[in-house]
Each structure stands twice: as structure tokens, then as C-alpha cells.
Amino acid sequence: MRQIMVAANWKMNGLSADAVHLTRAILDAGLDPTHPEVVIFPPYTLLHVVAQEAKASALRWGGQxxxxxxxxxxxxxxxxxxxRDLGCRYVLVGHSERRQIFAETDADVARKLSAAQAAGLIPIVCVGESEGERLAGETEAVLQRQITHILPYVGTGAQPNLVIAYEPIWAIGTGQTASPEQAQEVHAFIRGLVAGQSEALAKRLMILYGGSVKGNNAASLFAKADIDGGLIGGASLQAGEFLQICRAAE
Ligand code: PEP
Incomplete structure (x- = not known):
């Protein structure tokens, strides 16, 4: 009943030729065009390249x-x-690299969510605890704080106005993936927080997992009840690996 999404966060990587190569590899792979929904987040400089390649396809793109x-x-x-002018449907908001390196706060994230929705974009808002917070037993408290800032933007109608990505900071780019059970536990906790505001929206809300997802661990993560796909960093820069992840979501 919920859509599944596989999103590629290229971060600050790639030149035009790389964008053409990666986008064409996805387009030519014969993936089911509707399941999962595949979204590319290139650097701003490559948005027009991806848009040019993907404009007549089911592939979507967005800003980081x-x-x-x-x-x-x-x-x-x-x-x-x-x-929007570049054809983006989505935008990432509050990625942990933005929060940590560029000092974005929960309040900044909330302002960006509001601006994204006002512009007609669907935000994919990232949340997650650091290793120290997890070891100190603060995972739920951190997520509760982050989600509290997000709740006003989840929506009021039948369909959520955003997507949440749970990305434990200790798993991003480290090769240390959360186990499917660890991730499921947090996803269920997040869905429960949203259900406190609206059961109907919580049921429809897509919650992606991100953090060292690879071709060989994607299927076991995506099999969990509350994991609705993935936000993929490093592995999205290798066409073969990324396509393996997309197929795990089919
Ligand atoms: C990310 O940065 O959103 C991410 C999930 O990175 P990686 O897959 O490389 O851990």
C-alpha cells in the first residue's frame, strides 16, 4: 500500500560525463518504472544533465x-x-552532513521544510542519531526531538507532504549498516510518533533507511515492515551496485 523509493544521493561527486553515464545506466536497466520509484539527487551543477537524460522517463530527480x-x-x-524550475520533484532536507558540517539546526530544517513545500517540492527529511547518542541510550530521545520539529509539515490531507529518511550517523559512509532489526525498531518508533498526530498519515508515510546500504544488504532491510526503501550514498555512484539495490526493492 505504500510506495517504495530508492534514492541516490551523489553528494559532491561527479562531472557531466559521470551524470550521463549513471543516469543512462539506470534508464537502460529495464527496471519496473513504477516500483520502486527511483530518484537521483545530483549536485546542483548536474541537475540539468540528469533532467535532460531522464525527462521522458519515470526516473525523478531532486536537489540535495x-x-x-x-x-x-x-x-x-x-x-x-x-x-522546481529544473524539474525537481524532491529535495533533501537536514542531511546529517548539513547538520554536522554546516551547523543546520532543527529550526533551520523546519524553515527549509516549509519553503520546500511552499515551492511545490516534496522534502525528504533526514533524521538520525550519532554513535555517541546511541551508545548513551539516547536514540529515541534524539529522534523524538527531531521528529517534533517535522510533525507540523507531515500534512493535513490524505497523503503525507514529505518523506522521512532514517540515517543513523554512525552508519553513513562507514560500511557499518544498521541491522534490519535495529533499523526496523527505529522506523516503527518514528511511525509511532507520526501516528500520535495522525494514524492515517503515519500508515501512508514513506520512511527510507540510509547508511551503508549495498547490493548485498538491501533486500534484508527492505523486507522489514516499516522500511519503505533506501537513501543511498556511496553505492549510488557505482551503476551496478545501485541497480542491484533497485532490484532488491522491486
Ligand atoms: C547518505 O549520505 O545519505 C548515505 C546514506 O550515505 P552512504 O550510503 O554512503 O552511507
């Missing part, structure tokens, strides 16, 4: 970040309207 103001004197920033 946005600023909350619609326009103005904000050198180096990019707005939701600009992403």
Missing part, C-alpha cells in the same frame, strides 16, 4: 538542499523555485 528564502541577496544559496 535548498535555502528557505525564495530569492534575494544570499550568495551561494538556491531556492525551492529554482529547483
Amino acid at each position: 538542499n535548498l535555502f528557505w528564502e525564495p530569492s534575494g541577496a544570499f550568495t551561494g544559496e538556491i531556492s525551492g523555485a529554482m529547483l
Whole structure:
């Protein structure tokens, strides 16, 4: 009943030729065009390349970040309207690298969610605890704090207005994946928090897992009841590995 999504976060990687190669590899792979929904998050400089290649297909693309103001004197920033103009349907918000390296706060994340939705984008908002927080037994408290800032933007209608990605920081780019059981436990906790606001929206909410997903562990993660696909970093830069993950979601 929930859609499954596999999203590729290329981070700050790739030049035009890489974008053409990776996008064409996905387009030519003969994947089921509707299940999973496959979304690419290239650097801003490659959005038009992906858009050009994928425009007549079921493949979607999005921005890795946005600023909350619609326009103005904000050198180096990019707005939701600009992403829409490039055909983006989605935007990542609150990735842990943004939170840690660029000091984005929960309040910043909330402003970005509001701006993304106002621009007609569907945000994929990232949450997750650090290794220290997990070891200190604070995982649920951290997630509760992060989700509290997100709840006002989940929606009021029948369909959620955002997607959540659970990305434990200790699993991102480390090769240390959360076990399917660990991830399922947190996904169920997140869905429960959203259910406190709306049972119907919680049932429909897509919650992706991210953190060292690879071709050989994707199927066991995606088999869990509350895991609705993945946000893939490093493995999305290798066509073969990424396609294996997409097939695990079919
Ligand atoms: C990410 O950065 O969103 C991510 C999940 O990275 P990786 O798959 O490399 O752990």
C-alpha cells in the first residue's frame, strides 16, 4: 500500500560525463518504472544533465538542499523555485552532513521544510542519531526531538507532504549498516510518533533507511515492515551496485 523509493544521493561527486553515464545506466536497466520509484539527487551543477537524460522517463530527480528564502541577496544559496524550475520533484532536507558540517539546526530544517513545500517540492527529511547518542541510550530521545520539529509539515490531507529518511550517523559512509532489526525498531518508533498526530498519515508515510546500504544488504532491510526503501550514498555512484539495490526493492 505504500510506495517504495530508492534514492541516490551523489553528494559532491561527479562531472557531466559521470551524470550521463549513471543516469543512462539506470534508464537502460529495464527496471519496473513504477516500483520502486527511483530518484537521483545530483549536485546542483548536474541537475540539468540528469533532467535532460531522464525527462521522458519515470526516473525523478531532486536537489540535495535548498535555502528557505525564495530569492534575494544570499550568495551561494538556491531556492525551492529554482529547483522546481529544473524539474525537481524532491529535495533533501537536514542531511546529517548539513547538520554536522554546516551547523543546520532543527529550526533551520523546519524553515527549509516549509519553503520546500511552499515551492511545490516534496522534502525528504533526514533524521538520525550519532554513535555517541546511541551508545548513551539516547536514540529515541534524539529522534523524538527531531521528529517534533517535522510533525507540523507531515500534512493535513490524505497523503503525507514529505518523506522521512532514517540515517543513523554512525552508519553513513562507514560500511557499518544498521541491522534490519535495529533499523526496523527505529522506523516503527518514528511511525509511532507520526501516528500520535495522525494514524492515517503515519500508515501512508514513506520512511527510507540510509547508511551503508549495498547490493548485498538491501533486500534484508527492505523486507522489514516499516522500511519503505533506501537513501543511498556511496553505492549510488557505482551503476551496478545501485541497480542491484533497485532490484532488491522491486
Ligand atoms: C547518505 O549520505 O545519505 C548515505 C546514506 O550515505 P552512504 O550510503 O554512503 O552511507
